[in-house]
Amino acid sequence: MSRVAPTLGTKFLYVLCILFSIFLIYSDLKLKWFGDIKNFYQSVIISTKYVIETATIKPFTYLYQTSIDKNELINENKKLKLELDKSYISNFIISQDSKFFADDETIKFFLDLNNLKEVFYLAKLKYFDYEMYLCCNKHRILIEVFGDENFIGSVVINKDGIIGQIINANSLNEVLLLTDANHVMPIVSGNQFCNARGSGKPGIITCSYNNKLWLNQVFIGQEFLSSGMGGIYPKDLLIGRVGEIRQVDENVTEFDINLISSPETTNVFGVFKIL
Protein backbone atom coordinates (compact mmCIF):
# COMPACT_ATOMS: atom_id res chain seq x y z
CA MET A 1 0.00 0.00 0.00
CA SER A 2 1.44 3.38 -0.95
CA ARG A 3 1.47 6.35 1.40
CA VAL A 4 -0.39 9.47 0.41
CA ALA A 5 1.55 12.75 0.53
CA PRO A 6 0.28 15.21 3.19
CA THR A 7 -2.77 17.19 2.10
CA LEU A 8 -3.17 20.94 2.54
CA GLY A 9 -5.04 20.44 5.84
CA THR A 10 -2.31 18.12 7.17
CA LYS A 11 0.38 20.59 6.10
CA PHE A 12 -1.42 23.29 8.04
CA LEU A 13 -1.39 20.99 11.09
CA TYR A 14 2.36 20.44 10.63
CA VAL A 15 2.99 24.18 10.54
CA LEU A 16 0.80 24.69 13.60
CA CYS A 17 2.69 22.01 15.55
CA ILE A 18 6.06 23.50 14.55
CA LEU A 19 4.94 26.97 15.64
CA PHE A 20 3.75 25.55 18.94
CA SER A 21 7.12 23.79 19.38
CA ILE A 22 8.93 27.09 18.84
CA PHE A 23 6.68 28.72 21.41
CA LEU A 24 7.49 25.90 23.88
CA ILE A 25 11.24 26.28 23.29
CA TYR A 26 11.01 30.01 23.92
CA SER A 27 8.88 29.59 27.04
CA ASP A 28 11.25 26.95 28.41
CA LEU A 29 14.52 28.74 27.68
CA LYS A 30 13.46 32.30 28.47
CA LEU A 31 10.52 32.04 30.85
CA LYS A 32 11.54 28.75 32.57
CA TRP A 33 7.96 27.46 32.58
CA PHE A 34 8.85 23.81 32.69
CA GLY A 35 11.58 23.83 35.36
CA ASP A 36 9.31 22.25 37.97
CA ILE A 37 8.19 19.46 35.62
CA LYS A 38 11.80 18.62 34.78
CA ASN A 39 12.86 18.68 38.45
CA PHE A 40 9.90 16.50 39.34
CA TYR A 41 10.81 14.03 36.60
CA GLN A 42 14.46 13.89 37.75
CA SER A 43 13.32 13.36 41.36
CA VAL A 44 11.02 10.53 40.24
CA ILE A 45 13.81 8.91 38.26
CA ILE A 46 16.27 9.16 41.16
CA SER A 47 13.67 7.85 43.65
CA THR A 48 12.66 5.01 41.31
CA LYS A 49 16.28 4.06 40.79
CA TYR A 50 16.80 4.11 44.54
CA VAL A 51 13.68 2.00 45.19
CA ILE A 52 14.57 -0.51 42.47
CA GLU A 53 18.11 -0.76 43.77
CA THR A 54 16.84 -1.18 47.31
CA ALA A 55 14.29 -3.81 46.29
CA THR A 56 16.44 -5.81 43.89
CA ILE A 57 20.19 -5.37 44.05
CA LYS A 58 20.68 -4.32 47.67
CA PRO A 59 19.08 -7.42 49.32
CA PHE A 60 21.39 -9.69 47.37
CA THR A 61 24.35 -7.47 48.15
CA TYR A 62 23.37 -7.47 51.79
CA LEU A 63 23.01 -11.25 51.90
CA TYR A 64 26.31 -11.64 50.22
CA GLN A 65 27.97 -9.24 52.64
CA THR A 66 26.38 -10.97 55.62
CA SER A 67 27.49 -14.34 54.41
CA ILE A 68 31.11 -13.29 54.33
CA ASP A 69 30.73 -11.27 57.55
CA LYS A 70 32.22 -8.05 56.26
CA ASN A 71 29.18 -5.82 56.38
CA GLU A 72 30.20 -3.92 59.48
CA LEU A 73 33.65 -3.42 58.13
CA ILE A 74 32.24 -1.99 54.91
CA ASN A 75 29.94 0.40 56.78
CA GLU A 76 32.85 1.45 58.92
CA ASN A 77 34.86 2.06 55.78
CA LYS A 78 32.05 4.13 54.29
CA LYS A 79 31.83 6.21 57.45
CA LEU A 80 35.58 6.69 57.46
CA LYS A 81 35.51 7.67 53.77
CA LEU A 82 32.83 10.27 54.49
CA GLU A 83 34.85 11.60 57.42
CA LEU A 84 37.95 11.66 55.23
CA ASP A 85 36.12 13.61 52.53
CA LYS A 86 34.81 15.95 55.20
CA SER A 87 38.33 16.41 56.54
CA TYR A 88 39.57 17.22 53.01
CA ILE A 89 37.03 20.04 52.83
CA SER A 90 37.92 21.17 56.36
CA ASN A 91 41.59 21.14 55.37
CA PHE A 92 40.79 23.33 52.40
CA ILE A 93 39.04 25.82 54.69
CA ILE A 94 41.87 25.69 57.24
CA SER A 95 44.47 26.19 54.52
CA GLN A 96 42.51 29.25 53.37
CA ASP A 97 41.83 30.27 56.99
CA SER A 98 42.76 33.93 56.73
CA LYS A 99 40.45 34.34 53.74
CA PHE A 100 37.38 33.02 55.55
CA PHE A 101 38.00 33.95 59.19
CA ALA A 102 40.80 35.66 61.08
CA ASP A 103 41.04 33.09 63.94
CA ASP A 104 39.04 30.59 66.03
CA GLU A 105 37.49 33.33 68.13
CA THR A 106 36.18 35.02 65.00
CA ILE A 107 34.69 31.72 63.79
CA LYS A 108 32.90 31.23 67.12
CA PHE A 109 31.68 34.82 67.16
CA PHE A 110 30.51 34.55 63.56
CA LEU A 111 28.57 31.32 64.20
CA ASP A 112 26.96 32.68 67.40
CA LEU A 113 26.06 35.96 65.77
CA ASN A 114 24.31 34.30 62.84
CA ASN A 115 22.84 31.42 64.82
CA LEU A 116 24.68 28.82 62.73
CA LYS A 117 25.60 25.32 63.87
CA GLU A 118 28.29 24.47 61.37
CA VAL A 119 31.06 26.28 59.52
CA PHE A 120 29.98 24.34 56.46
CA TYR A 121 27.35 21.71 55.69
CA LEU A 122 28.33 18.41 54.16
CA ALA A 123 26.63 17.47 50.89
CA LYS A 124 26.63 14.39 48.66
CA LEU A 125 26.39 14.24 44.89
CA LYS A 126 23.08 12.77 43.74
CA TYR A 127 22.90 13.45 40.00
CA PHE A 128 25.45 14.63 37.48
CA ASP A 129 24.50 14.72 33.78
CA TYR A 130 27.99 14.04 32.49
CA GLU A 131 26.86 14.02 28.86
CA MET A 132 25.42 17.52 29.22
CA TYR A 133 28.61 18.59 31.07
CA LEU A 134 30.80 17.48 28.16
CA CYS A 135 28.63 18.61 25.29
CA CYS A 136 26.63 21.65 26.23
CA ASN A 137 26.49 24.97 28.02
CA LYS A 138 24.24 23.85 30.84
CA HIS A 139 26.51 22.60 33.63
CA ARG A 140 24.49 21.60 36.68
CA ILE A 141 24.66 18.98 39.44
CA LEU A 142 22.10 17.90 42.01
CA ILE A 143 23.32 17.46 45.60
CA GLU A 144 21.78 16.44 48.88
CA VAL A 145 22.82 18.75 51.73
CA PHE A 146 22.89 17.32 55.28
CA GLY A 147 21.07 20.23 56.86
CA ASP A 148 17.46 21.37 57.10
CA GLU A 149 17.83 25.00 56.05
CA ASN A 150 17.25 26.91 52.86
CA PHE A 151 20.51 26.84 50.93
CA ILE A 152 19.56 28.90 47.88
CA GLY A 153 22.49 31.12 46.92
CA SER A 154 24.95 29.17 49.10
CA VAL A 155 28.48 28.51 47.88
CA VAL A 156 29.49 24.93 47.12
CA ILE A 157 33.12 23.84 47.47
CA ASN A 158 35.09 20.62 47.35
CA LYS A 159 38.59 19.77 48.50
CA ASP A 160 40.20 21.78 45.68
CA GLY A 161 38.14 24.96 45.71
CA ILE A 162 34.90 26.58 44.62
CA ILE A 163 32.51 24.49 42.48
CA GLY A 164 29.50 26.78 42.13
CA GLN A 165 26.42 28.02 43.91
CA ILE A 166 23.02 26.57 44.75
CA ILE A 167 20.25 28.05 42.61
CA ASN A 168 17.34 25.74 43.34
CA ALA A 169 16.41 23.98 46.54
CA ASN A 170 13.70 21.34 46.63
CA SER A 171 14.24 17.82 47.90
CA LEU A 172 17.59 18.07 46.15
CA ASN A 173 19.67 21.21 45.62
CA GLU A 174 20.60 22.26 42.10
CA VAL A 175 24.12 23.68 41.78
CA LEU A 176 25.06 26.10 39.01
CA LEU A 177 28.67 25.22 38.20
CA LEU A 178 31.30 27.89 37.46
CA THR A 179 31.59 26.59 33.90
CA ASP A 180 27.87 26.99 33.11
CA ALA A 181 27.38 29.56 30.33
CA ASN A 182 24.92 31.48 32.52
CA HIS A 183 27.34 31.81 35.42
CA VAL A 184 29.30 35.02 35.95
CA MET A 185 31.88 35.48 38.70
CA PRO A 186 33.99 38.55 39.57
CA ILE A 187 37.67 37.62 39.78
CA VAL A 188 40.89 39.52 40.30
CA SER A 189 44.62 39.29 39.80
CA GLY A 190 46.60 42.19 41.29
CA ASN A 191 44.72 45.26 40.09
CA GLN A 192 43.11 43.47 37.13
CA PHE A 193 39.40 42.96 37.80
CA CYS A 194 37.20 40.99 35.47
CA ASN A 195 33.82 39.25 35.31
CA ALA A 196 34.53 35.65 34.30
CA ARG A 197 31.76 33.89 32.42
CA GLY A 198 31.36 30.11 32.23
CA SER A 199 32.52 28.88 28.84
CA GLY A 200 30.23 25.85 28.63
CA LYS A 201 33.38 23.74 28.34
CA PRO A 202 34.51 21.52 31.23
CA GLY A 203 37.05 23.21 33.53
CA ILE A 204 37.22 26.53 31.66
CA ILE A 205 35.85 30.02 32.33
CA THR A 206 36.52 33.02 30.09
CA CYS A 207 37.27 36.68 30.65
CA SER A 208 37.71 39.60 28.30
CA TYR A 209 39.25 43.02 28.86
CA ASN A 210 39.92 46.26 27.05
CA ASN A 211 43.64 46.72 26.32
CA LYS A 212 43.36 50.45 26.91
CA LEU A 213 41.93 50.00 30.41
CA TRP A 214 44.27 47.28 31.66
CA LEU A 215 47.83 48.54 31.92
CA ASN A 216 49.43 45.10 32.23
CA GLN A 217 48.78 42.27 29.80
CA VAL A 218 47.76 38.86 31.11
CA PHE A 219 50.19 36.00 30.66
CA ILE A 220 49.75 32.24 30.49
CA GLY A 221 49.82 30.71 33.96
CA GLN A 222 48.78 33.94 35.73
CA GLU A 223 46.71 33.18 38.82
CA PHE A 224 43.24 34.65 39.28
CA LEU A 225 41.47 34.82 42.65
CA SER A 226 37.88 35.46 43.67
CA SER A 227 37.38 39.18 44.25
CA GLY A 228 34.39 38.81 46.60
CA MET A 229 32.72 41.71 44.82
CA GLY A 230 29.61 39.76 43.86
CA GLY A 231 28.79 39.24 47.52
CA ILE A 232 28.44 35.49 47.02
CA TYR A 233 31.88 33.93 46.96
CA PRO A 234 34.56 34.48 49.64
CA LYS A 235 37.42 36.80 48.70
CA ASP A 236 40.96 35.78 47.64
CA LEU A 237 40.39 32.11 46.88
CA LEU A 238 42.42 30.74 44.00
CA ILE A 239 40.07 30.13 41.07
CA GLY A 240 42.45 29.12 38.30
CA ARG A 241 45.29 29.96 35.99
CA VAL A 242 45.26 31.62 32.58
CA GLY A 243 45.28 29.11 29.72
CA GLU A 244 44.71 30.34 26.16
CA ILE A 245 44.80 34.05 25.28
CA ARG A 246 42.98 35.36 22.16
CA GLN A 247 42.98 38.78 20.52
CA VAL A 248 39.32 39.42 19.64
CA ASP A 249 39.99 42.79 17.98
CA GLU A 250 42.56 45.55 18.37
CA ASN A 251 41.07 46.70 21.70
CA VAL A 252 39.62 43.56 23.24
CA THR A 253 41.54 40.52 24.45
CA GLU A 254 39.85 37.36 25.64
CA PHE A 255 41.47 34.65 27.72
CA ASP A 256 40.56 31.26 29.22
CA ILE A 257 41.10 30.38 32.85
CA ASN A 258 41.69 26.73 33.68
CA LEU A 259 39.88 26.08 36.94
CA ILE A 260 41.72 24.33 39.75
CA SER A 261 38.57 22.64 41.04
CA SER A 262 36.38 20.18 39.20
CA PRO A 263 33.03 18.57 40.15
CA GLU A 264 34.31 15.25 38.79
CA THR A 265 37.02 14.67 41.42
CA THR A 266 34.81 13.87 44.42
CA ASN A 267 31.20 13.09 45.28
CA VAL A 268 31.30 14.93 48.62
CA PHE A 269 30.99 18.71 48.84
CA GLY A 270 30.87 21.46 51.44
CA VAL A 271 28.12 24.09 51.43
CA PHE A 272 28.48 27.54 53.00
CA LYS A 273 25.19 28.95 54.17
CA ILE A 274 24.73 32.38 52.65
CA LEU A 275 23.47 35.02 55.10
Next chain:
Amino acid sequence: MKKLNIIKFLIIIFISNLVESFVAPYLFSFYVSLPLTFFIYSAVIYNFNRNINPIFSFLFGLYVDLISANPFGLNAGLFIIITYVINSYANAFKLYSFIQICILFGMSSVFYIGFKNLIINLENFSYLLLLISFLFNTSLFLLLALFRHYFPKILIKYD
Protein backbone atom coordinates in the same frame (compact mmCIF):
# COMPACT_ATOMS: atom_id res chain seq x y z
CA MET B 1 -0.25 -4.21 7.69
CA LYS B 2 2.30 -3.19 10.30
CA LYS B 3 0.87 -1.96 13.59
CA LEU B 4 2.60 0.54 15.80
CA ASN B 5 2.67 -0.62 19.42
CA ILE B 6 2.88 2.70 21.28
CA ILE B 7 3.94 1.28 24.67
CA LYS B 8 6.66 -0.83 23.08
CA PHE B 9 7.80 2.18 21.07
CA LEU B 10 7.92 4.38 24.20
CA ILE B 11 10.03 1.78 26.01
CA ILE B 12 12.38 1.39 23.03
CA ILE B 13 12.80 5.17 22.83
CA PHE B 14 13.49 5.34 26.59
CA ILE B 15 16.13 2.61 26.37
CA SER B 16 17.71 4.16 23.27
CA ASN B 17 17.90 7.48 25.12
CA LEU B 18 19.69 5.74 28.01
CA VAL B 19 22.13 4.10 25.58
CA GLU B 20 22.67 7.45 23.83
CA SER B 21 23.47 9.14 27.16
CA PHE B 22 25.84 6.32 28.05
CA VAL B 23 27.70 6.32 24.72
CA ALA B 24 27.78 10.08 24.12
CA PRO B 25 30.66 11.01 26.51
CA TYR B 26 32.95 8.46 24.79
CA LEU B 27 32.02 9.66 21.29
CA PHE B 28 32.39 13.37 22.14
CA SER B 29 36.14 12.94 22.53
CA PHE B 30 36.19 11.99 18.80
CA TYR B 31 33.89 14.89 17.80
CA VAL B 32 31.09 12.46 17.03
CA SER B 33 27.45 12.79 18.02
CA LEU B 34 25.16 9.81 17.55
CA PRO B 35 21.47 10.80 17.94
CA LEU B 36 20.27 7.24 18.46
CA THR B 37 16.77 8.22 19.65
CA PHE B 38 16.23 10.32 16.55
CA PHE B 39 17.45 7.50 14.29
CA ILE B 40 15.18 4.92 15.88
CA TYR B 41 12.22 7.27 15.62
CA SER B 42 13.05 8.01 11.94
CA ALA B 43 13.53 4.33 11.16
CA VAL B 44 10.17 3.39 12.67
CA ILE B 45 8.35 6.17 10.79
CA TYR B 46 10.19 5.23 7.58
CA ASN B 47 9.26 1.54 7.87
CA PHE B 48 5.67 2.18 8.90
CA ASN B 49 3.32 1.77 5.95
CA ARG B 50 0.90 4.58 6.86
CA ASN B 51 1.33 8.29 7.40
CA ILE B 52 1.93 9.41 10.96
CA ASN B 53 -0.15 12.21 12.42
CA PRO B 54 1.91 15.35 13.23
CA ILE B 55 0.32 15.49 16.69
CA PHE B 56 1.70 12.02 17.37
CA SER B 57 5.21 13.20 16.37
CA PHE B 58 4.79 16.30 18.48
CA LEU B 59 3.79 14.33 21.60
CA PHE B 60 6.58 11.84 21.02
CA GLY B 61 9.06 14.71 20.70
CA LEU B 62 7.82 16.16 23.99
CA TYR B 63 8.32 12.77 25.62
CA VAL B 64 11.92 12.66 24.32
CA ASP B 65 12.45 16.25 25.53
CA LEU B 66 11.35 15.19 29.00
CA ILE B 67 13.52 12.08 29.25
CA SER B 68 16.59 13.68 27.68
CA ALA B 69 16.46 16.94 29.74
CA ASN B 70 16.34 19.09 26.61
CA PRO B 71 14.25 22.26 26.35
CA PHE B 72 10.60 21.41 25.75
CA GLY B 73 9.68 21.70 22.09
CA LEU B 74 13.16 21.04 20.66
CA ASN B 75 12.78 17.36 19.81
CA ALA B 76 9.05 17.91 19.24
CA GLY B 77 9.77 20.38 16.42
CA LEU B 78 12.54 18.28 14.88
CA PHE B 79 10.46 15.10 15.02
CA ILE B 80 7.60 16.88 13.24
CA ILE B 81 9.97 18.04 10.49
CA ILE B 82 11.47 14.58 9.91
CA THR B 83 7.96 13.04 9.95
CA TYR B 84 6.87 15.55 7.31
CA VAL B 85 9.89 14.77 5.11
CA ILE B 86 9.40 11.01 5.40
CA ASN B 87 5.63 11.20 4.83
CA SER B 88 6.06 13.49 1.82
CA TYR B 89 8.78 11.44 0.11
CA ALA B 90 7.76 7.95 1.27
CA ASN B 91 6.88 6.90 -2.28
CA ALA B 92 9.92 8.59 -3.83
CA PHE B 93 12.20 6.69 -1.41
CA LYS B 94 11.21 3.47 -3.15
CA LEU B 95 12.97 4.71 -6.30
CA TYR B 96 16.21 5.52 -4.47
CA SER B 97 19.07 3.12 -3.83
CA PHE B 98 19.87 2.29 -0.24
CA ILE B 99 23.11 4.35 -0.50
CA GLN B 100 21.08 7.45 -1.33
CA ILE B 101 18.74 6.77 1.57
CA CYS B 102 21.70 6.29 3.92
CA ILE B 103 23.15 9.65 2.82
CA LEU B 104 19.75 11.28 3.27
CA PHE B 105 19.47 9.98 6.83
CA GLY B 106 23.08 11.00 7.48
CA MET B 107 22.19 14.52 6.35
CA SER B 108 19.05 14.53 8.47
CA SER B 109 21.20 13.57 11.48
CA VAL B 110 23.49 16.54 10.77
CA PHE B 111 20.45 18.80 10.59
CA TYR B 112 19.25 17.40 13.91
CA ILE B 113 22.63 17.78 15.67
CA GLY B 114 23.18 21.25 14.19
CA PHE B 115 19.77 22.55 15.16
CA LYS B 116 20.06 21.05 18.65
CA ASN B 117 23.48 22.67 19.12
CA LEU B 118 22.10 26.00 17.89
CA ILE B 119 19.52 25.93 20.66
CA ILE B 120 21.41 24.44 23.60
CA ASN B 121 25.08 24.84 22.77
CA LEU B 122 25.47 27.98 20.68
CA GLU B 123 28.71 29.15 22.34
CA ASN B 124 30.52 25.95 21.39
CA PHE B 125 28.94 25.34 17.99
CA SER B 126 31.36 23.19 16.01
CA TYR B 127 31.34 22.53 12.27
CA LEU B 128 33.96 19.85 12.84
CA LEU B 129 31.46 17.97 15.01
CA LEU B 130 28.84 18.24 12.25
CA LEU B 131 31.21 17.06 9.53
CA ILE B 132 32.62 14.11 11.46
CA SER B 133 29.15 13.15 12.73
CA PHE B 134 27.84 13.19 9.15
CA LEU B 135 30.62 10.87 7.98
CA PHE B 136 30.27 8.61 10.99
CA ASN B 137 26.48 8.35 10.87
CA THR B 138 26.35 7.82 7.11
CA SER B 139 29.00 5.09 7.35
CA LEU B 140 27.07 3.51 10.19
CA PHE B 141 23.88 3.47 8.10
CA LEU B 142 25.74 1.99 5.14
CA LEU B 143 27.24 -0.70 7.33
CA LEU B 144 23.85 -1.54 8.80
CA ALA B 145 22.28 -1.64 5.33
CA LEU B 146 25.05 -3.88 3.99
CA PHE B 147 24.81 -6.08 7.04
CA ARG B 148 21.08 -6.45 6.48
CA HIS B 149 21.53 -7.35 2.81
CA TYR B 150 24.57 -9.59 2.96
CA PHE B 151 24.30 -11.28 6.34
CA PRO B 152 23.74 -15.03 5.80
CA LYS B 153 20.09 -15.92 6.34
CA ILE B 154 18.72 -19.19 7.62
CA LEU B 155 15.40 -18.82 5.84
CA ILE B 156 15.04 -17.70 2.26
CA LYS B 157 12.41 -15.02 1.87
CA TYR B 158 10.64 -14.60 -1.46
CA ASP B 159 9.23 -11.11 -1.99
